Amino acid sequence: MEAPNRQMTLANESSDSTESLVLRARERDADAFAELIGRYERTALAVGYSVLGNGENASDVVQEAFLRAWQRIGELKEPARFATWICGIVRNLAIDQCRRDKHRTLAIDFGGANALAACDQRSSPDPLHELSSREQQQIIAKALDSLDEISRPIVVLRYYEGLSSKEIGQILELSPQAVDMRLSRARQQLREMLAGSNAGS
């Protein structure tokens, strides 16, 4: 398996570049803002998914968040902190949606349903493999949901975006040490959950 494609590297990426894009976006340069979207969409998706536990809903929230960001980009005081800002918008929108959506538990329980739909679309030749894949998606979705609200985005950002503890800390406004500590505990919890689920099944 290939390492995840890291589109966002807060530490290595020159903040001037992001800053200049934000400044151009402030001047209503749509191309600059589209580039910002391309750069931070995966991170935003990770944050949205960590709150909602559902890829479809996370995508909707992220799309909405970027539109709001475009309309309010003038309010961003530190252009270099665009990632933190957009992730904050995503998180707030996702939490709002959670509050509105009374059936979130169902969404989590059937968190693998989207993966299931994706499996259906992929027309796998091996039904057994597909079944195990579906079950696996459901089990992992449940395990992720069992994590606390701070650890979940840490895990998702680490494994989806491959971000370092420092980068995750910048986005979630935590120290790298706190990120490491929570990640370690979360990994332990996930291992126990996944092992338990598999033993149970």
Place this chain on the structure above:
Amino acid sequence: MPDLEKLLLSCRERMIRGQGIERCVMAENKPIEENDSLAVVMREHLTTELDRHVGKSQDRFRRFVQEQSQEDRPLRLPAGNRFRGWVFSVTGAALAACLGFLMVGPRSAAPIQPAQRPTSSTRVDLPWIQQTADSQTYDGGTYIDANGNPVRVLHEMQWDRTRWFDQNQQLRAERVVPHDNVVYVKMKTY
């Protein structure tokens, strides 16, 4: 990378058989690092869940910007263009009024002599004129006048409508003149 793939496949096979990932990792004797089975499984799960949504935000943003620009287009016209609309409206109204005057005026004046009538070689497309009169009368009730006689009051509303249409210039104008007449009908008393 091939080792990781082998590990993942092995994990899957063992999961199908009801064995746990933890046991699988121990069986493979791999250190629990970022590339351990948990990381691999998590990456695969998140990639499956989220990768198909990548790019949607950009698409939606592009659509949004396009829609916005279409909505704002009339407002972004240069000042000259904006002014042109007003000029056209005012000119059109003035022209319609002139045409109306020209058409109604000569008719009320002396009739055109046969010699002055246009021949077929000098055909002129005159503006089209339509005049209508709508009226509505309603009973205003019975009153006693100053002399003590009962009178019935009838309100007669009338609208004289004149429409002009110049086919050559594609100009249209309309004039409505309302009239409100009050008619007193003396009632017979016995």
